Amino acid sequence: MSTHPSRRSGGFTPTGTISAPADRRRVVFATVVGTTVEWYDFFLYASAAGLVFGQLFFAPAGPGIAQVLSFLTVGLSFLFRPLGAFLAGHLGDKYGRRVVLMLTLTLMGASTTLIGLLPTFDVIGVAAPVLLILLRILQGISAGGEWGGAVLMAVEHAPKTKRGVFGAAPQLGTPLGLLLASGMLGLMALIAPGDAFLAWGWRVPFLLSFVLIIVGYYVRKKVEESPVFLELSERKEKTRAPIVQLFRKHALLVLIAALVFAGNNAVGYMTTGGYIQRYATNPDGPVGLATADVLGAVTLSAASWLLFTWIGGWVADRIGRRNTYFVGWAAQLVGVFLLFPLVNTASVGLLTLGLVILSVGLGLTYGPQAALYAELFPASIRFSGVSISYALGAVLGGAFAPSIAQALVDATGGTTAVTWYLAGMTLIGVVATLLLRDRSGIPLGPDHEAEQTVSPIRGVTRA
Template structure:
């Protein structure tokens, strides 16, 4: 009886629209700061880090090492997902969000202070690597908590929309990162940019972090976690419980999201490097292209999130992944055309496909897991996709180009990631009408794959 009363109270707590606006705003601003910090590193990796921290190496090798440093955060993200997921399921969502944001901000600010290779030698890239790992650790806990803050507060018929609001932090953060670099690069000589200008966007992140912390101090814990706490249903070891009960959902959820990370990283990191290093487009032009694509995603992501509330998560995600696969070759044909207008078209089309994929995916993954290990499940599954897809994509694309000299090799890579995602997505059931307050739920795998007992 008490469990039913608690569930009713949790449902009632989601009816306050003013509260939802406040919570979604806090989540978007927080994730925007986190992704700004993360993708600022990606932009710098494509444009300057290879010359600042790996100057004595061949251009392609230096770029690969720069991108591998970029990728290192994805290993740390998995550790962060397990660590923050444990405490997020044990202590609550809100406290973990504050800790993760402060950790990310401190690491990003410190990157702006790291001396270059010419000053301290090999210690420079090692310090860069350490701070990148700390960034990844923080993001591993940030994203899952931010998603749950919105999804666990949202009414059932709008979970897809509010979950997608967290996702727009990615294009906004990326947009801000590129705007920061564009302003710096446009007003400084190449020598000044490499000497000190690149540091400015990293140091300015402290302002964004302060704003994010202030806003997050004023949000409430989620109804679902309150129910877990009040019923005494906390898992003693959330990750161990997760892998015992939900290991198939974790793996399939991670692979289903593989195409998301591969495509987005292609657009914001690999594509920038390919456009400047291989095709001769200017740095500023490529930054403008990325910003245009991010503005498009800002509108498209919540649109597809809302659409998933009407027709289901899987159809929208499935359509987005198929579109990514179909656009893989045309994307490079348009880039290789030599027309700047066609580059904008290529990025716009691929970003729309990505938005259909990415908009509903946060809510879809959250709905795969019971509320008592949802923070761990959501975080680990998503960070697994980053490890499989986003982490290696920049380095792989540079290596493929160096080995083959053909952009078609990258297109095949993107198509391969899409196929794997479609297979995993097929094996997972629709989650739109799932009970977000269920303490434990393993009925999320298609009947052709036996769910964990």
């Protein structure tokens, strides 16, 4: 086995790890900051779609239809996440993880800031929702490319015994982004309540994205490229058409990996997609709570989700990725069946309890995902594999979960059907997890492509 020269702060080994702990800490910090900014922007839109976009951009369609259209714009962006994943996967496998992360961060921040400046329907007519949708599509493209680069930067820098907890670092950006987005909107709902929130209060968190993007860009610029990619580059072993190779040899694996995430994502988008926020604050609905109270509950649940995401990554290094998932799926199923009975009490405390309980399972099935995905795919096509699996899982899971939930409530007059829909998506995740082998600790470097190419699908020996 050959070795390679050291890189600036301590070098890399053929297994794809950096030797200096300071470099590892820098990578972890950069991935957390970057993904937090990305998901703050992404979830800010989803929360605003549940709270104000229906009234400001789609009001002529009528109250009921306006809200459905608003939620559909949340889902529409998911259809463009695979495009972002395809582009990022190709660029990331050919030119590196770091350059893609800089591009996605800039695109997301610019789109979010422009939404904060966008005139409403009353000012520019139909051009307002059209521009809103275009900017949301750009957010979707950015989100599709962001995740794969962030998790590979973390996992490919990690010692093989700590990939779960290192991989959980960029995953923390999701609940942190939700916490910041809900917290900022909740703060503005207190500072500028009622008509002031509709007039200008909702815009402030969007405009704040410009500042956050500068911080995230600066932090990421200081991080070294992934050692696995550096090794591939030095050996000139980069795949010319990684996406073609991915689908020619690993199409079934991509689908199964996507279904694992879909089981988590559909349930998570009850809050990150803005559905619970709208359902619980709708003055004509069965709950009718104050906007600030609901956003406060979502913020607390995001803090719980953050904690259990980290725990999920930590536990995955001790009992394996699959076993951690199974514990998480069981907890998520409990949360699904308790969610709406607690929300429908119209008690802020019980609403918060329901969301916190749900976050336990969401965290335990989200924390191990980065390590699980990175260990599924060979080094030369890994960025494409993890990015496309993640984006496809988001389409199958959370893309239209708020719209489906709204349609089910409108059709049945209650939330029981929504509960069974979410339980069904959780069980799909369970089945997909059962189909995969646990490959915890498998070498990630290009020296071990032959071992990595052995199919991780149970019952299948070769890709």
